[in-house]
Amino acid sequence: MKMSGGVEWALHCCVVLTASHTPVPAAKLAELHDVSSSYLAKQLQALARAGLIHSVQGKSGGYVLTRAPESITLLDVVRAIDGPGPSFVCTEIRQRGPFATPADACTTPCPVSRAMWAAEDAWHQALAAVTIADLARDVDATSGPEALVGIQAWLTGGA
Numbered sequence: 068m069k070m071s072g073g074v075e076w077a078l079h080c081c082v083v084l085t086a087s088h089t090p091v092p093a094a095k096l097a098e099l100h101d102v103s104s105s106y107l108a109k110q111l112q113a114l115a116r117a118g119l120i121h122s123v124q125g126k127s128g129g130y131v132l133t134r135a136p137e138s139i140t141l142l143d144v145v146r147a148i149d150g151p152g153p154s155f156v157c158t159e160i161r162q163r164g165p166f167a168t169p170a171d172a173c174t175t176p177c178p179v180s181r182a183m184w185a186a187e188d189a190w191h192q193a194l195a196a197v198t199i200a201d202l203a204r205d206v207d208a209t210s211g212p213e214a215l216v217g218i219q220a221w222l223t224g225g226a
Contacts, residue, residue: 090129
């Protein structure tokens with residue numbers, strides 16, 4: 068399954084937001100990840116439209132998670148950024164060409180459709196099984212327990 072680059076950026080931002088007790092400005096998130104502010108802003112807007120983050124206005128404004136990181140799945144983020152539609156769309160190609168199968172004979176999905184929909188279902192189940200909290204724990208495990216603490220200090224101007 069192919070996802071847009073915005074999914075990666077959005078996931079990283081959600082993980083960073085778990086480390087902050089105050090709203091994080093979009094500009095700080097872009098600087099932290101060394102990514103385009105304008106492109107990242109689009110991803111943050113998509114997360115906000117999906118209800119996963121909230122924009123806090125004002126001098127101390129920025130973004131915060133709207134729910135506990137344990138309740139936000141990777142599937143939530145993927146759907147917020149890339150949309151809820153399926154990755155595979157069957158066009159009933161078996162009904163075309165010189166050996167086309169008549170539509171009334173196509174009473175069940177073809178083997179290609181069944182395999183692709185099964186793969187998509189497995190992919191969705193795998194994404195739904197991992198939360199932002201899981202990713203944050205993995206950051207601690209792979210980058211050290213001080214990684215998110217250091218990011219939080221940097222975000223608040225303490226590092």
